[in-house]
Amino acid sequence: MDMPAAQSRPSGSDALGSVGTIGAALPFLGLLIIGVAFPLFGGAYWSLIATRAYVYWVLVSGLNLVVGFAGQIAIGWVALLTLGAYTTSVLVAGTATPALPPYLALAIAAGAGAVFGLIIGLPALRLRTFYFAITTLGFATILTQVALAWQSVTGGGVGVAGPIFPEPFSSPTGFYYFCFGLAAVCTWMTANIAASRFGRALTAIRDAEVAAEACGIAKPALLGMVFLFSGAVAAIAGGLFASLQSYITPDAFTLDLSVLFFIAILIGGRGSILGPLLGTILLTVLPEFAAPLVAWSTFLYAALLLVIVLAMPGGIAEILDFKNRRPLESHRAIVPRPDLLPHLLGVPTDAGALALEQVTLSFGGVRAIDGLDLEIRPGQVHGLIGPNGSGKTTTLNVISGYYVQQRGTVRLNGMALPVLARNARAQMRIARTFQTPRIVGSASVLENVMIGGTIDGKGTFVESLLSLPRHRRDEAMLRATAMLALAAVGLERLAPARADRLQHSELRFIEIARALMLRPAYLLLDEPAAGLSPEEIKRLGVLLLAIARAGTGVLVVEHHPDLIFDICHHITVLNLGKKLAAGTPAEIRSHREVVNAYLGG
């Protein structure tokens, strides 16, 4: 992103950022101190329980990115615990290879876990919701069966001894600190991801997949990285688990355990790190207090899950989210600052015209658009009007690459745009908003806007995991640019609020801010004035004109004649997928057919 954006950041964003981070880090710091001191006052038995919680958390921390952030129902993740446990134990025991040192075995298990995590995760790209859940369960069953059948290596039903890690980690206290250290590192790494463009992109895929694609987020690559990471840490947890159990048999890896991991995340709250961490501790400790109820554990988990889904869908994280309980100001006006747009959008580069030529797209028997010609020029506002069902949204979907036309061409500066993945148009700086706003309700307004700049980050997933300098620079840049975009649309004061607490009209402006993060050469807006007050529509008009003046080509689909006739340089009228008329606002106003058919006399 160009630097002018970063320099002209509105005051206040810095303070907001650092106070927010310190506040969010405090609970983790508290847990860290308790964890370090625990063996001193907790006693041997409870230290053992705590060690188990850490082992589980090493797995859950990675799974949390899959389930809590990306929203994939990976219910059979115990498969990777099984894989990691057996790989580590077998390599250390030397039943298949010469005996290896435990650390090397654990590292190999992590590698194997990463590969398997990817294999188990891949179906998520094709299968939705519970179909994917079933495939993960399938893998879990297969691995247990392999462990049972491959007697010469795994010991079959008799089992195999778990690894013992060398000094200083061989004693129970030593092993406690080993697991605690790994759990702490996993917490840190996943918190880094949560606070990165990757974490935000995952929540966008979960809650607003179409918007994520429009922002240029590539789901396969992103999910691939998450599955690799999640598989690796789950397998490491497996190695630790085997050591903790000292002896493993296939029946140690039950479905109950898998369900525990999954429910810990749901109890904790999707899109949170602290919540699932507390959820894991709770579910590990709970059976200790309810020993007589062990036989009922499956029933209890199910009941607990029902209570959560029905009574507190946001989980522990929502209960702890005090910040969002404070009421928002009730009389909030959206006051855009078009003067900030040149800072945000930079110096216009002439992208050339965006033209549709004879574009046709049918859905079954319905010709949604039929031989449509349309040209959008940089620096101008083009209005697209027409009755409901006339093909306006479909036109926008074709330009943004969401649909592929059956005939005709979309040209940018004379070049036909290739048919690529849906997220490819963002690279060409074609941004859009949606007829119904698509946002991540549980994320803050600022985070939602930052999602729009995802493709401008430079750091890799690993750099974000480890919070390396490039990741931190990306975050500072995205935060500053998003604050500027929010100020430009007039919503910077709402930056820290949860997006689902906002009014409908505010969501429309958030979508515009998110689209502006791409520094769009073309901005496509689908009924941006729907649900706005007359005053807000006026301000929207001024904002859109200013965006065009900054060099962007704007396409507005609208019903409000005042907005269209006030701001458009050129108008196209659609009817039944065909162009009914095209021209300047004055020409359209006096077009007899349009007046009769659409403007109602």
Ligand code: ADP
């Ligand atoms: P508008 O935005 O102008 O109201 P649309 O572009 O949404 O109209 O729809 C144009 C026509 O295409 C309508 O008849 C609509 O029912 C049909 N249509 C749009 N999308 C689909 C789809 N995904 N599947 C089937 N029909 C569709």
Ligand code: MG
């Ligand atoms: Mg529409």
